[in-house]
Every structure is written in C-alpha cells, then in structure tokens.
Amino acid sequence: MDKVLVTEAHGNMRNLIPESVDRRATFLSRAHKPQNNVVGMNSSFKAAMFVGYHSRAGTVRGVMAHTHRSSTVYSLRFNGVEVGEIGTDAAIAGYYGCQLF
Numbered sequence: 001m002d003k004v005l006v007t008e009a010h011g012n013m014r015n016l017i018p019e020s021v022d023r024r025a026t027f028l029s030r031a032h033k034p035q036n037n038v039v040g041m042n043s044s045f046k047a048a049m050f051v052g053y054h055s056r057a058g059t060v061r062g063v064m065a066h067t068h069r070s071s072t073v074y075s076l077r078f079n080g081v082e083v084g085e086i087g088t089d090a091a092i093a094g095y096y097g098c099q100l101f
Contacts, residue, residue, distance in 0.1 A: 056084025
C-alpha cells in the first residue's frame with residue numbers, strides 16, 4: 001500500500017478528530033462532495049473500506065436511516081436492488097475498479 005486517504009464526508013464534518021488520523025494518511029474533509037462520500041477516489045485506488053455509514057431510507061430500526069437529503073433522494077436502485085449511502089459509494093468505487101473490504 002502506497003498511500004491512504006481518509007475522508008470526512010458527512011454532516012457538519014465533525015465526525016473524526018483530525019489529530020487522531022495517522023500522520024502517514026492524507027485527511028480530506030469538506031462539504032462539497034461531487035463523488036458523494038468518496039470524494040477524491042479515482043482509478044489509482046486499489047481498495048476501499050467504508051466505516052460508519054447510516055442505514056438506507058426505510059430500514060426498520062436503522063441508525064439515522066436515510067438515503068441522501070440535500071438533493072432529496074429517498075429511494076435509489078441499481079439493477080433493481082435498493083441501496084443506501086454505502087451502496088452508492090460502492091458503485092462509485094466499482095466504477096474505478098476498486099476492491100471493497
């Protein structure tokens with residue numbers, strides 16, 4: 001592994017403590033996310049791990065269940081399968097040929 005990118009990509013960008021991120025990693029935190037929560041991802045990425053995601057909209061007893069709010073999308077399907085934030089980001093990672101862990 002050559003490089004690690006840690007992104008803060010939710011809400012008010014106060015979910016991670018920047019000083020607690022390993023100094024060898026690049027830490028990216030910003031409100032505008034043109035690639036959803038995987039801002040900065042491209043075909044050079046070999047692997048991704050998604051941590052701390054919410055449940056998709058409509059999930060019974062799901063933690064903060066929602067599927068995007070700023071653009072008001074509440075149901076999103078890929079190939080007939082309903083997905084939430086993690087499914088959206090997995091699709092973007094897959095587009096770039098990135099393996100998921």
